Amino acid sequence: MTALELTLLYLTAAVLGVAVCRWLRLPAILGYLAAGVLMEPHTLGLAFGQDAESIKYLAEFGVVFLMFVIGLEFNLPKLRAMRRHVFGLGLAQVMLTIVIATAGSLLLAWAWPAHWPIGWQTALALSGALAMSSTAIVVKMMADRLELESEHGQRVMGVLLLQDLAVV
Known part of the structure; x- marks a missing residue:
């Protein structure tokens, strides 16, 4: 699976997780967390046999973007x-x-x-x-x-x- 396919898979899982949480009247952040847990290779492994290193690489971008968004909030x-x-x-x-x-x-x-x-x-x-x-x-x-x-x-x-x- 290429990096683009893996990214699209995670984005699709996140969107579906948020949609389900909104339907259940739960916070959207729970949908993101549930999607990550379900996709992680050591739990259900829905990332189709991807190694943890490629997923870790993708997760590092998430941490960078989170810190960037927090930085935007403050001057x-x-x-x-x-x-x-x-x-x-x-x-x-x-x-x-x-x-x-x-x-x-x-x-x-x-x-x-x-x-x-x-x-x-x-x-x-x-x-x-x-x-x-x-x-x-x-x-x-x-x-x-x-x-x-x-x-x-x-x-x-x-x-x-x-x-x-x-x-x-």
């Missing part, structure tokens, strides 16, 4: 105005989540070592992943509700921006 003065939310509230959320999740994971490892056999490195990596949320999903939901410019919308965006920076 430098707006980011300066939000710095307290980004580096205050956002950093506090990420660090507090990492500390609590790491401590909880290590407590589980201590209490039930046969069922939760992980070291502190694994617990830290797991808690770092747990501290992140999906910017695409949250921003889309807030935009649909017209909450992006509200005070709580600015706070949420500050946390999301710091999470995106932490991922990078």
